[in-house]
Amino acid sequence: MAEILKFYNEEQLCGTIKWAASAKEPLEVIGGCSKPGLGRPISTNYRLDLSGLTQIDSYQPDELVLSLGAGVTLVEIRTLLKQNRQELAFEPPDYSSLMGISTKTATIGGVISCNFSGPRRIKAGAARDHILGIRGISGRGEIFKSGGTVVKNVTGYDLSKLLAGSYGTLSAITNLCVRVLPAAETTSTLLLLGLNDADAIDALGYAARTSYEPSGLAHLPRELALHCNVPDAATPSTSVTAIRIEGPPESVTDRIHSLQKTYSHFHTTLLCEESSRTFWQEIRDVIPFSKMLNRVVWRLSVPPSAGAKVVAEIKRHVSCEAFYDWGGGLIWLALDPKETAESNHIRNTLKTHGGHALLVRARADIRRQTSVFQPQPSALHALSTRIKDSFDPLRILNPGKMYKDI
Amino acid sequence: MRLPEPNKSVIAKKPHIVAALRSVVQDENVIEDPEALKPYECDGLSAYRQLPLAVVLPETTDQVSAILKYCDAEGINVVPRGAGTSLSGGALPLADGVLLSLGKFNRILDIDYANRCVIAQPGVTNLAITNAVETEGFYYAPDPSSQIACTIGGNVAENSGGVHCLKYGLTTNNLLCVELVLMNGEVVRVGGKQFDSEGYDILGLITGSEGLLGVITEVTVRILRRPETAQAMLIGFSSNEDAGACVASVIGSGIIPAGMEMMDKLAIHAADDFCSPGYPRDVEALLIVELDGPSAEVTELTARVQSIAECSHAKSISISSSESERQQFWTGRKAAFPAVGRISPDYYCMDGTIPRSHLARVLSRMNELSSEYGLRIANVFHAGDGNLHPLILYDANKPGHLERAEQLGADILRLCVEVGGVLTGEHGVGIEKRDLMGIMFNDSDLNQQQRVKCAFDPDGRLNPGKVFPTLHRCAELGRIHIHGGQIPFPDLPRF
Numbered sequence: 001m002a003e004i005l006k007f008y009n010e011e012q013l014c015g016t017i018k019w020a021a022s023a024k025e026p027l028e029v030i031g032g033c034s035k036p037g038l039g040r041p042i043s044t045n046y047r048l049d050l051s052g053l054t055q056i057d058s059y060q061p062d063e064l065v066l067s068l069g070a071g072v073t074l075v076e077i078r079t080l081l082k083q084n085r086q087e088l089a090f091e092p093p094d095y096s097s098l099m100g101i102s103t104k105t106a107t108i109g110g111v112i113s114c115n116f117s118g119p120r121r122i123k124a125g126a127a128r129d130h131i132l133g134i135r136g137i138s139g140r141g142e143i144f145k146s147g148g149t150v151v152k153n154v155t156g157y158d159l160s161k162l163l164a165g166s167y168g169t170l171s172a173i174t175n176l177c178v179r180v181l182p183a184a185e186t187t188s189t190l191l192l193l194g195l196n197d198a199d200a201i202d203a204l205g206y207a208a209r210t211s212y213e214p215s216g217l218a219h220l221p222r223e224l225a226l227h228c229n230v231p232d233a234a235t236p237s238t239s240v241t242a243i244r245i246e247g248p249p250e251s252v253t254d255r256i257h258s259l260q261k262t263y264s265h266f267h268t269t270l271l272c273e274e275s276s277r278t279f280w281q282e283i284r285d286v287i288p289f290s291k292m293l294n295r296v297v298w299r300l301s302v303p304p305s306a307g308a309k310v311v312a313e314i315k316r317h318v319s320c321e322a323f324y325d326w327g328g329g330l331i332w333l334a335l336d337p338k339e340t341a342e343s344n345h346i347r348n349t350l351k352t353h354g355g356h357a358l359l360v361r362a363r364a365d366i367r368r369q370t371s372v373f374q375p376q377p378s379a380l381h382a383l384s385t386r387i388k389d390s391f392d393p394l395r396i397l398n399p400g401k402m403y404k405d406i
Numbered sequence: 407m408r409l410p411e412p413n414k415s416v417i418a419k420k421p422h423i424v425a426a427l428r429s430v431v432q433d434e435n436v437i438e439d440p441e442a443l444k445p446y447e448c449d450g451l452s453a454y455r456q457l458p459l460a461v462v463l464p465e466t467t468d469q470v471s472a473i474l475k476y477c478d479a480e481g482i483n484v485v486p487r488g489a490g491t492s493l494s495g496g497a498l499p500l501a502d503g504v505l506l507s508l509g510k511f512n513r514i515l516d517i518d519y520a521n522r523c524v525i526a527q528p529g530v531t532n533l534a535i536t537n538a539v540e541t542e543g544f545y546y547a548p549d550p551s552s553q554i555a556c557t558i559g560g561n562v563a564e565n566s567g568g569v570h571c572l573k574y575g576l577t578t579n580n581l582l583c584v585e586l587v588l589m590n591g592e593v594v595r596v597g598g599k600q601f602d603s604e605g606y607d608i609l610g611l612i613t614g615s616e617g618l619l620g621v622i623t624e625v626t627v628r629i630l631r632r633p634e635t636a637q638a639m640l641i642g643f644s645s646n647e648d649a650g651a652c653v654a655s656v657i658g659s660g661i662i663p664a665g666m667e668m669m670d671k672l673a674i675h676a677a678d679d680f681c682s683p684g685y686p687r688d689v690e691a692l693l694i695v696e697l698d699g700p701s702a703e704v705t706e707l708t709a710r711v712q713s714i715a716e717c718s719h720a721k722s723i724s725i726s727s728s729e730s731e732r733q734q735f736w737t738g739r740k741a742a743f744p745a746v747g748r749i750s751p752d753y754y755c756m757d758g759t760i761p762r763s764h765l766a767r768v769l770s771r772m773n774e775l776s777s778e779y780g781l782r783i784a785n786v787f788h789a790g791d792g793n794l795h796p797l798i799l800y801d802a803n804k805p806g807h808l809e810r811a812e813q814l815g816a817d818i819l820r821l822c823v824e825v826g827g828v829l830t831g832e833h834g835v836g837i838e839k840r841d842l843m844g845i846m847f848n849d850s851d852l853n854q855q856q857r858v859k860c861a862f863d864p865d866g867r868l869n870p871g872k873v874f875p876t877l878h879r880c881a882e883l884g885r886i887h888i889h890g891g892q893i894p895f896p897d898l899p900r901f
Contacts, residue, residue: 006899016898021886062658063761085660115602126602128610129579140886144854145847150759151572152791152831154565154614155839155846156873157855158578161610170606182660205520211543211634213699251703303599305520329601356604374604379592384606386861391854393886402605 008052018141029168032105034096070109089181091118097290115165118284119216128164136171139392168398170391184246189271194238197308201328216244217327224288295334302355304329317345409871412502437461449490449497458499467623475591486617488560491552494836528559547574565614567832572790578613585624589863617869619862636698638735642689642722649691650765652718664698666790673784680745683738750799758822759831793831
């Protein structure tokens with residue numbers, strides 16, 4: 001069992017990483033531990049717990065900027081921003097329920113380290129697009145910063161982006177400066193009822209190409225829609241294809257009317273305000289799969305128009321449930337753990353259509369046998385290894401979390 | 407400005423190098439004659455000029471790969487170049503370096519409306535992408551003012567912005583995939599038509615890396631549906647403070663305009679004299695605010711901005727009532743640089759970014775600096791995101807003027823960093839701001855950036871002398887100073 005060391009300031013953390021570098025002692029870096037079991041299983045003698053880095057350095061609503069410690073929880077950030085009707089526009093998801101965890105401890109450092117974004121990704125960009133600056137400690141035990149506190153900045157390499165989605169394998173992130181944006185005044189969601197996957201992805205693709213600026217495009221097949229905690233989405237007992245519109249009230253009403261006209265050949269229903277919010281929270285946090293804890297869960301990022309085809313091809317070989325976000329560009333798959341060959345089928349399908357797959361939830365023994373992250377072509381992998389070397393030459397930080405040698 | 411000492415032995419080998427390059431590309435695609443090299447001697451920062459050893463214009467990724475592999479093996483420096491519109495000297499040639507122009511990579515390869523993206527070769531101009539998709543009602547959002555000429559590959563290298571990036575983001579936020587050739591000749595693809603790439607975000611790192619990490623040979627960008635409507639407002643103020651306060655109130659109220667530009671009196675008059683956009687001449691500061699999107703939203707938000715402007719003591723407000731009037735409002739802003747060029751023999755364009763709340767303070771300090779140096783400054787800037795473009799007016803024919811303009815520019819950038827801003831918002835570091843990097847970053851920050859460079863180009867052959875004030879050898883940067891000991895902080899909570 002690894003010993004957990006909890007940190008409350010950067011200096012202590014830096015000292016410990018320096019020590020680990022000199023002792024060649026690998027360390028696992030953790031935030032709120034809301035996504036245990038994500039990534040390849042690694043075993044270290046020590047775990048560095050960064051959830052004590054909870055200071056809010058500055059929050060300037062007029063500047064749309066928030067600087068804070070990596071350990072601040074998403075719950076706390078939402079509460080803080082709500083006071084000024086602002087939010088993190090990329091809708092950071094909380095996968096704790098999906099991972100079978102009952103507490104809401106996800107931290108900003110954790111969500112950025114995985115570059116996870118919610119449904120609004122299609123309009124507002126990914127987590128990585130909202131980082132203005134970052135401070136971290138490399139595997140050499142050196143503190144460095146990149147970026148700044150302003151939106152427009154091209155001074156030096158954008159190391160923030162590199163650290164986002166690096167799963168703590170390059171640096172222990174201590175501080176972040178993130179862009180915040182005004183929260184939408186109103187939200188409404190038009191549900192198209194009873195579409196099959198292929199027609200649903202076509203309909204969502206059409207919506208994406210209109211000038212109505214949809215901020216959420218998802219599809220739940222019937223069997224998953226039935227269990228949705230939003231009554232208006234569950235009671236039709238059909239699949240639901242959801243188009244979210246946000247903005248000032250007049251604009252939302254106007255665009256929803258236009259969409260209703262566009263899709264007048266379908267049965268539709270409308271989710272307003274609270275039910276719209278709850279619906280998208282469920283999509284964001286992958287609630288449809290949070291109850292089937294014995295199932296293995298994959299997250300596929302594919303060209304949006306290929307969404308339904310990818311799932312149809314996988315289903316030819318493997319029995320699974322699937323739903324779609326990002327207009328078909330994000331697929332969540334749940335499979336029986338006995339389907340041991342499933343990763344081959346998934347990866348082969350992606351070879352044709354493009355994209356990548358991440359094994360998000362599975363027992364450690366499965367994660368040990370399967371490549372959790374998309375295998376990379378050799379030149380790209382060699383480059384990634386050299387990038388790892390440039391931050392963490394001694395393989396101190398989360399060694400083997402992403403790939404065997406990274 | 408000092409560039410790395412040219413390697414005389416490389417220069418002496420020029421005939422061999424030219425012959426080797428000609429074995430890779432057609433003869434006419436290697437330029438060696440000094441007269442023919444002349445058009446390549448500088449980029450948009452024309453105060454600095456240097457003839458390259460030779461120019462090579464490859465036509466395929468394989469050729470780029472072969473050229474880089476050869477140069478890497480022979481120890482020859484390479485400077486990549488798009489259209490050469492960089493304002494920071496990013497494409498300034500080296501006397502002992504091969505200038506690799508992507509000018510022949512000028513085709514759009516794929517337009518995919520279903521996935522809302524375009525695949526283009528790097529030499530395609532920014533505007534050509536919009537032109538290719540506008541019949542279907544789409545456009546490419548980042549719109550640097552050089553968009554007629556600048557290339558998409560150069561946009562990726564510099565992470566170009568533009569007037570509309572307040573709402574739609576910079577190049578990095580609109581980029582899906584690149585094909586990149588490394589200095590060792592290896593070709594890697596990062597990203598795809600999907601929303602996010604997996605593994606390390608090399609796409610994000612490459613964007614804005616100023617040609618130091620690799621040569622881009624293919625680019626996939628996101629295209630957007632043209633907004634249903636757009637409306638612009640001209641708002642005049644009797645002080646910079648009022649204008650700055652109005653900008654903060656608009657943002658603070660939850661409105662993100664498509665663009666929010668500010669001009670000071672000198673710039674307003676220069677622009678109005680140049681192309682008669684009908685700007686108010688009796689104001690100290692002018693805001694151009696553009697709102698776009700669904701019609702109902704634009705109408706509503708325009709009314710809100712109007713009422714905020716009134717509360718911020720606006721002296722005049724005009725709202726465009728037609729598309730042609732909207733475009734007329736913009737003509738003055740778009741022509742601001744040439745307009746200022748008409749009232750001064752030369753001007754030097756700066757590019758710092760500051761937190762918006764310091765706008766008024768920075769402008770008044772800039773006025774003081776202007777008097778101290780005896781050089782006029784016209785201010786044109788992206789107020790919405792705090793990106794300043796002070797134009798320093800000088801006369802290069804007067805001895806010492808350029809140096810004074812540069813010193814004034816450096817002082818302005820120091821001021822930007824002092825108030826919590828940065829050296830460059832969208833023009834890049836290049837050679838221009840290279841020696842100021844130490845104001846913003848300490849050695850540890852810069853060393854980490856250079857270690858990343860080592861992962862791509864261990865011998866530092868790609869675009870050396872740009873971005874980093876001091877060049878370190880990768881072996882030296884990679885050294886680790888081990889100091890043994892026990893696990894520190896015995897009082898840490900353990901579980």
